[in-house]
Amino acid sequence: AQKITQTQPGMFVQEKEAVTLDCTYDTSDPSYGLFWYKQPSSGEMIFLIYQGSYDQQNATEGRYSLNFQKARKSANLVISASQLGDSAMYFCAMRAQGAQKLVFGQGTRLTINP
């Protein structure tokens, strides 16, 4: 079975600071993908970044990077130079190779203070 754990229900960060959102996962599959999605107050789910289990380098997409530590089964999202518009719920998710569904964590509500 796959499981995602996000231990930070809420985080408050000052604008322009970097922020790390924690995510640990559990799976027995050797091949899997890890994802981060952003859900602003308007409700839509926005794909941010993807990391494959066999990728040698950490994924980066603009101000987003994924700190992938395979041995520790962690896939933390790092947002550099946070902006007010980054305030949202952030979900970590994974899908094992061959599995149909994406399994989500409970989310972290990030608030960026001016």
Place this chain on the structure above:
Amino acid sequence: DSGVTQTPKHLITATGQRVTLRCSPRSGDLSVYWYQQSLDQGLQFLIQYYNGEERAKGNILERFSAQQFPDLHSELNLSSLELGDSALYFCASSAWTGGPGELFFGEGSRLTVL
């Protein structure tokens, strides 16, 4: 804009009623997924279709059913509605089934059962 279209965006109905939620996937995507997001349950996978065939089933109630049509759009039917069915229902699509690729989500259909 993810390219996934969901209608209606908002729906208010009464207990015992039946509603249909509609989803048009991204152009070319063969897989459609339905998720339910409620406050206390997080994002729960309901069901997945690939090219018209059901591929995976999650925590979908017997009162709920879905289908994917030849033009690849999908409908989620919710019947005998209860107060607890109030939630945000997401449709997502992907090009593949079972692969590591990301899911692209629609903006969701917010259902309120009174």
